[in-house]
Amino acid sequence: MKIKTEFPHKTRTIRHIWIPMPDGCRLAARIWLPENAERQPVPAILEYIPYRKNDGTALRDSLYHPYFAGHGYAAVRVDMRGSGDSESEPYGVLPDEYVQQELDDAVSVIAWLAEQSWCNGAVGMMGKSWGGFNSLQVAALRPPALKAIITVCSADDRYADDVHYKGGCVLSTDMLGWSTTMLAWNARPPDPAVLGESWRERWLERLEQTPLMVREWLSHQHRDAYWKHGSICEDFSAVQCAVYAVGGWADPYSNAIPRMLSGLSCPRKGLIGPWAHEYPQRALPGPQIGFAQECLRWWDYWLKGTENEIMKEPLLRVWMPGSVAPKTHHEFRPGRWVAETIWPPENSESQTWYLKHDGLDQHELDQTVEPESPLLFPISQAVGLNAGVWFPMGAAGEFPGDQRSADSESLCFTSEVMEEGMEILGNPEVTVSLSCDKPKALLAARLCDVAPDGSSLLVSWGLLNLTHRNGHENPEALISREKFSATVQFNACAHALSPGHRWRISLSSAYFPHAWPSPELTEMKIFPGNQTFLSLPFRTPLPEDAQLADFLEPEFSQPLATKELRTSSRKRTIEHEVIADSFTLTHKVDNGRYRFLEDGLETEDLSCDSLFLKEGDPLSLQVCCERTAGIGRGDWQTRVEASGTMSATSDNFHVTSKLEVFEGEQRIFFRNWDFQVPRNLV
Numbered sequence: 001m002k003i004k005t006e007f008p009h010k011t012r013t014i015r016h017i018w019i020p021m022p023d024g025c026r027l028a029a030r031i032w033l034p035e036n037a038e039r040q041p042v043p044a045i046l047e048y049i050p051y052r053k054n055d056g057t058a059l060r061d062s063l064y065h066p067y068f069a070g071h072g073y074a075a076v077r078v079d080m081r082g083s084g085d086s087e088s089e090p091y092g093v094l095p096d097e098y099v100q101q102e103l104d105d106a107v108s109v110i111a112w113l114a115e116q117s118w119c120n121g122a123v124g125m126m127g128k129s130w131g132g133f134n135s136l137q138v139a140a141l142r143p144p145a146l147k148a149i150i151t152v153c154s155a156d157d158r159y160a161d162d163v164h165y166k167g168g169c170v171l172s173t174d175m176l177g178w179s180t181t182m183l184a185w186n187a188r189p190p191d192p193a194v195l196g197e198s199w200r201e202r203w204l205e206r207l208e209q210t211p212l213m214v215r216e217w218l219s220h221q222h223r224d225a226y227w228k229h230g231s232i233c234e235d236f237s238a239v240q241c242a243v244y245a246v247g248g249w250a251d252p253y254s255n256a257i258p259r260m261l262s263g264l265s266c267p268r269k270g271l272i273g274p275w276a277h278e279y280p281q282r283a284l285p286g287p288q289i290g291f292a293q294e295c296l297r298w299w300d301y302w303l304k305g306t307e308n309e310i311m312k313e314p315l316l317r318v319w320m321p322g323s324v325a326p327k328t329h330h331e332f333r334p335g336r337w338v339a340e341t342i343w344p345p346e347n348s349e350s351q352t353w354y355l356k357h358d359g360l361d362q363h364e365l366d367q368t369v370e371p372e373s374p375l376l377f378p379i380s381q382a383v384g385l386n387a388g389v390w391f392p393m394g395a396a397g398e399f400p401g402d403q404r405s406a407d408s409e410s411l412c413f414t415s416e417v418m419e420e421g422m423e424i425l426g427n428p429e430v431t432v433s434l435s436c437d438k439p440k441a442l443l444a445a446r447l448c449d450v451a452p453d454g455s456s457l458l459v460s461w462g463l464l465n466l467t468h469r470n471g472h473e474n475p476e477a478l479i480s481r482e483k484f485s486a487t488v489q490f491n492a493c494a495h496a497l498s499p500g501h502r503w504r505i506s507l508s509s510a511y512f513p514h515a516w517p518s519p520e521l522t523e524m525k526i527f528p529g530n531q532t533f534l535s536l537p538f539r540t541p542l543p544e545d546a547q548l549a550d551f552l553e554p555e556f557s558q559p560l561a562t563k564e565l566r567t568s569s570r571k572r573t574i575e576h577e578v579i580a581d582s583f584t585l586t587h588k589v590d591n592g593r594y595r596f597l598e599d600g601l602e603t604e605d606l607s608c609d610s611l612f613l614k615e616g617d618p619l620s621l622q623v624c625c626e627r628t629a630g631i632g633r634g635d636w637q638t639r640v641e642a643s644g645t646m647s648a649t650s651d652n653f654h655v656t657s658k659l660e661v662f663e664g665e666q667r668i669f670f671r672n673w674d675f676q677v678p679r680n681l682v
Contacts, residue, residue, distance in 0.1 A: 001282070004555045007070025009034035016085070016194050019078065021108050028053065028085035028194065029078045029109075030061070032069035037118035043147075043303035044074040044113040045124045048106050048138075049131040050083035050094055054191050055603040055631060058596065059560055063281070066557035067292045073299060074118055081105050082206065083185070085194045093186045093206040096213055097130070098137060098158070098230040106138045114145035122303045126150035126295065128279055132253075133158075137230050140238040148242035148302035150295055153277050155256040156236075156263070159227035159472060162253075163391065164217045167488065168465030168472050169442050170516035170653075170682055174390050176646040177609050177625045179214030180657070184627035184642040186210045187661055187669075192636065193599065207669045212657050214644070218677040223472035236263040242302050243268045246291075248275025248283060249321065250392055250399065254492045258426065261316055261343040269298075270316040270343070272494070274333040276394035281554045284394030285330035287319075290552030314339035317548070320423065323449050323498035326402040326457040328388065328572075329395070335496065338425070338545040345539070348426070353534040355413045355432070355505065355526070365415040365503055365534060372528040374435075377509050379521050380409035381615055382583050384444070384511040385574055387461070389587065397572040397587075403448050403456035403506070410506040411526065413534075414450060421499040426537030428460060428490040430505055433531040435484070437523040439477040440681060441466045444511035445488045447534075448504040449497055456504060460493040463515050467681040475681040485531055494539075505534050510618070513585055513611050517618035519650040519679065561597040566604065568592035582614040593630065602637075604630040622647045638663050644673075652676040 012035050018026040030053045034042055045068055051057045057077070065075035079086040080102055082093040094102075106125075114121045123145040125135045132154025139149050155161035163174040187210055192199040220226040228234050243266055245257045257270045271294075275283035280291040300306040321335040353365040357372050383406050392398035430445045443464050449457040467475040469486040478484070497503065509524050510517050526532060568591050575584040586608065593604035606628040614620035622645060629640040644657035654676050661669040 002553060002555045003558055004067065005558055007067070009036070009070050009072050011035060011066055011069040013066070019109055019112050021081070021105055023089065025081060025087045025089045027078055027081060027087070027105065027109065029076055032065045032075040033118055034069055034072055037074060041118055041120040042072050042074050043122040043124065043299065044076055044119045045126060045299060046076045046078065046109060046113065047127050047131055048078045048080060048109065048125070048134060049127055050080045050185065051130070052084040052188065053077045053079050054084065054194070055596070055601055056084070056185070059562065062558070062560040063556040064279070064292060067555070068296070068299070070557065071296050073303070074113070076113060078109055085190045088202065088206060093210050094182070095211055096216055098134060102134065103137050103141060106134060107141055107143045110138070110143045110145050121145055122147050124148045124150070124299055124303050126152070128152040129154065129277065133230070136232050136239065136243070139241050139243065140232045140235070142238070142240060146241050148244070148298065150244045150246065150298060152246045152279060153248070153251050153253050155253050156231060156233040156260050157256065158231045159223040161255050165221075166514065167463035168468035168475065168682070169463045170221075171390060171514060172516040172621065172623055173513050173609055173611060175217060176214055176623050176644050176655070179212060179217070180625040180627050180642050180644045181607070182213055183210065183657065183659055184629045184640050187640040187642065187659055188629055188631055189638050191601070193633070204669070207661060210659065210671070212673045214646075214655060215673070215675060215677070218653055218655070221680045221682050222475060233259065233263060236260075237265060239264055240266050242266060244271070244298050245269070246271045246280065248273050248277070248280070249319070249493055250274060250276040250285065250394070252277070252390055255427065258316070258343055258492050267311060268315070269310075269313075272316075272318040274319045274321055274335065276392040276398070278394055281556065286332040288554050290554050292555055293552045314341045316340045316343050318425065318494050320425070320494045320496050322496045323451065323501055324457065325451070326400065326455055328397045328399050328401045330399060336545065337548050338494070338542070339548055344426070349538050350535045351538045353415065353503070353536065354528070354530070355532045355534065356528050363411065363413040365413045365505060369530045369533075374525040374527045375411060377411050377507065377524040377526065378409050379523075379616075380508065381510045381517055381613055381618055382512050383409045383508040384514055385583065385585065387458070387511065387514055390514055395570055397570065400458040403446065403458050404454065406446070407448070407456050407504065407506050410446070410508040412504055412506045415503040417500055417502055418497055419499055421501070422497045423495070423539045423541060424536050425494045425539040427492045428537060429487055429535045430490070430507070431485060431487045431531065431533055431535070432507070433483060433485050433527040433529065435481050435525045435527075436466065436478045437480050438518070438520050439480070440518050440520070441478060441509060441522040441524060442511070442515055442518055443486060443488055444508045444515060445490065446506040447490055448506060449495065450502040450504045452500055459495045460490040462488040462490040463511060464488045465682060477681060483527060503536070512613055512621070516648065516682065517621060519618060519648070521616065521618065562594045563597060564592060564594050565602065566590075566593040580614060581616070582612065582620070585611045600633045602630070602632045604628075619649060648679065650679070652678055
């Protein structure tokens with residue numbers, strides 16, 4: 001990591017400032033400024049998230065925002081209403097993701113920034129994950145001063161691509177896990193050093209009104225108005241400022257970038273690396289890039305009017321990974337940068353591979369088709385144990401491992417050896433003709449790269465709740481044993497299959513731990529023929545790929561000084577109880593405890609997710625999530641403990657949750673939740 005301490009502009013930091021909202025509520029902000037900005041006003045760059053500027057993202061903020069200030073920008077980090085040190089009226093805490101108040105406040109913040117004496121009236125907005133989502137959503141509201149955004153690891157469609165649902169299936173770990181995480185975030189106290197004597201009163205107000213977000217999410221199992229709010233894909237034309245969309249193939253939000261490049265009509269660019277859910281300066285797997293410098297090129301062009309030719313470069317630039325041995329962690333993914341000048345590519349073509357059975361217990365992918373007898377799916381509930389985590393941050397153990405064990409429990413079709421290899425870029429799809437004997441079922445599909453030694457590398461995957469086969473808004477129950485057609489779209493991907501390797505498509509009726517299982521074991525049949533095929537987005541390598549300029553090496557500003565009080569650790573295990581044929585998957589993360597030397601604030605964050613499933617019993621799934629967060633300074637120490645469980649019957653989801661909050665060793669707040677939500681064709 002290259003730390004840069006000398007910049008074109010000397011800077012100063014406003015550690016805390018209040019930004020007034022029209023209704024009188026005040027939002028807490030930290031601002032990094034060039035020293036001469038009052039005399040020579042500069043553009044402002046806003047990051048607006050709920051993750052607490054004083055502790056939650058303080059270390060990360062110190063790597064980027066001073067860097068932007070040193071290059072002639074006002075970098076502004078704002079805690080959203082009800083989070084961190086920001087005030088909370090009219091509610092005590094964040095009620096949900098992306099509520100209208102959140103977006104309206106952002107519009108007001110942008111207007112306030114544009115009016116400051118140190119700002120020249122031009123504003124950009126950027127963020128990763130939540131901050132990437134709301135950058136898009138705020139852009140759709142068209143605040144006059146907002147000229148451009150950079151959205152990282154986000155989505156244009158809140159139902160199709162977020163932590164709640166995938167293909168109409170409940171994401172079994174992340175639906176409850178993210179709710180428990182947000183419960184713990186919401187319950188953290190404001191900083192007494194900022195709020196003074198009123199901090200405890202504010203804290204208790206928040207605790208009394210803390211929601212359990214999973215209840216709302218589970219109450220909207222179809223793509224209704226709740227999910228359409230904040231989904232810019234509903235009206236791409238609403239976004240008129242310039243958009244730079246950035247993500248990674250290992251991140252769950254990669255689908256949005258090609259979709260936005262196709263749907264948006266505003267000036268736009270896309271960048272997809274091999275990365276997990278992190279800014280590309282430090283994301284794994286590598287290669288990392290000088291993302292701060294890339295941001296500056298974007299801001300210089302759109303906020304300062306500098307002609308640097310960034311908009312003359314290709315519309316989309318992506319990392320084309322090659323074949324590697326499957327591992328649960330990659331420091332680096334071999335490959336190369338490639339680019340497309342338009343999206344979809346002008347000469348794009350799809351290769352069709354039919355799913356066939358040769359009568360010798362061999363299932364093949366072939367480019368010819370002929371009628372064949374139907375095939376039964378294996379009935380395995382634990383087929384996805386080596387799927388990795390849905391939401392990888394790039395840490396050890398998070399990526400998918402060798403898929404051979406999952407392939408052995410799936411219906412697989414494998415191509416002949418590809419003597420010359422093959423490249424794909426885009427969203428593969430599999431269309432199948434099939435039948436089910438139950439009214440509810442799901443289809444999981446995996447695309448794998450099979451090496452000569454038999455190892456199976458996961459390239460992409462997709463899910464479809466089959467009651468959503470005709471759309472996510474008005475699902476329809478299946479008619480027992482009636483033949484129908486369904487198409488599963490895989491996650492967007494890029495992959496260069498090595499010569500001598502083979503493609504494999506693997507189909508299953510369950511995908512633990514990602515998809516909540518159907519309520520009953522399902523007999524599913526697939527009917528090979530001209531209605532059952534895999535479509536691969538074939539890409540011909542272009543000579544221009546080799547002429548792409550290299551990205552700069554990563555640079556950071558000087559990080560905040562910290563003292564480690566407890567080292568971080570993580571552990572991910574799969575236990576198989578052989579007699580009961582049950583599985584317990586446990587993922588523990590301790591991010592350690594550390595102290596900011598600047599103000600003495602201490603912080604810690606621990607999590608544990610545990611899933612239990614008994615083979616052959618889809619109703620046995622139980623998810624347990626625990627979160628612990630500590631915030632303190634000297635004799636003032638607080639601790640938040642949030643936990644929850646989620647299970648299901650044939651008719652209902654059942655959720656329990658508990659929140660305990662401590663000041664010192666005294667418990668000052670306790671609340672629990674226990675409720676059911678009907679399953680609605682899930």
